[in-house]
Amino acid sequence: MRRNAFAGLGLALALSGCGISQQQEVQMGQQYAQQINAQLPIVQDAELNRYINVLGDSIAKLADTRDLDWHFFIVDSPEVNAFAVPGGFIYVNRGLIERTDRMDELAGAMGHEIGHVVRRHSVKQMEKQNAASLGVNVACALTSVCNSQAAAAANNIGGAAVFAKFSREDEAQADQEGIKNVIRAGISPEGMPSLFQKLLDERKRKPDAVSNWFASHPMEEDRIQATQAAIDKYDPAILRSLTKDTPLYHRFVERLKSLPPSPVQASGN
Ligand SMILES: [Zn+2]
Numbered sequence: 310m311r312r313n314a315f316a317g318l319g320l321a322l323a324l325s326g327c328g329i330s331q332q333q334e335v336q337m338g339q340q341y342a343q344q345i346n347a348q349l350p351i352v353q354d355a356e357l358n359r360y361i362n363v364l365g366d367s368i369a370k371l372a373d374t375r376d377l378d379w380h381f382f383i384v385d386s387p388e389v390n391a392f393a394v395p396g397g398f399i400y401v402n403r404g405l406i407e408r409t410d411r412m413d414e415l416a417g418a419m420g421h422e423i424g425h426v427v428r429r430h431s432v433k434q435m436e437k438q439n440a441a442s443l444g445v446n447v448a449c450a451l452t453s454v455c456n457s458q459a460a461a462a463a464n465n466i467g468g469a470a471v472f473a474k475f476s477r478e479d480e481a482q483a484d485q486e487g488i489k490n491v492i493r494a495g496i497s498p499e500g501m502p503s504l505f506q507k508l509l510d511e512r513k514r515k516p517d518a519v520s521n522w523f524a525s526h527p528m529e530e531d532r533i534q535a536t537q538a539a540i541d542k543y544d545p546a547i548l549r550s551l552t553k554d555t556p557l558y559h560r561f562v563e564r565l566k567s568l569p570p571s572p573v574q575a576s577g578n
Pocket of ligand 1: 421422425475480483
């Protein structure tokens with residue numbers, strides 16, 4: 310997502326000192342999601358949306374101790390990308406889905422994005438940026454701003470934070486969370502390193518096709534190794550019992566591929 314596409318996003322953020330509550334996080338997420346859905350081409354096919362939401366819910370519900378209402382969207386863009394908005398809104402580009410070959414690869418990417426939301430990575434960045442740019446004195450003396458979802462204070466701060474790059478630590482944590490998240494859902498975690506390797510290989514051949522993914526998901530071989538090392542700690546018998554692939558997933562991808570080509574201006578990042 311180009312940041313300037315969201316210059317108009319005005320959201321009430323908790324100012325420094327009070328932190329962002331779950332309620333504020335969800336309100337913020339809903340507003341972002343509304344804007345995103347108005348500005349990005351979202352696949353509207355009911356069957357495709359049902360599948361991505363059933364798969365996403367199966368992973369997210371078990372990972373989430375806050376009982377968020379999760380929403381999963383397919384962005385009709387050929388570029389490889391996926392991103393998470395605070396509060397439980399997850400976007401996966403058609404270009405990413407069409408590059409997966411097995412259900413567990415798609416699940417791995419979703420498990421990773423779910424991990425960002427569960428660990429509140431964007432929210433923590435917003436809290437830090439607020440603290441840095443506004444100073445502690447403003448704080449929650451402005452309770453009307455803190456409490457009003459309509460207030461448009463902190464406009465650009467929020468817009469920048471949602472799509473800011475995560476740190477390497479956040480990425481690594483989301484990978485680790487992603488592994489746990491899919492395993493809890495009975496899905497093999499092997500799809501995650503498998504997809505990462507596929508994207509790294511593609512970067513060597515066609516860097517442009519995956520540049521957005523790598524801009525927002527810094528990744529090298531060592532990240533794949535770290536992911537694999539975490540997986541190798543599990544009992545092989547457990548890993549073997551997990552689902553790698555399903556006929557439903559293949560029906561889903563076939564149907565997605567049968568849609569008309571993505572609109573040209575589409576950009577998932
Ligand atoms: Zn990430």
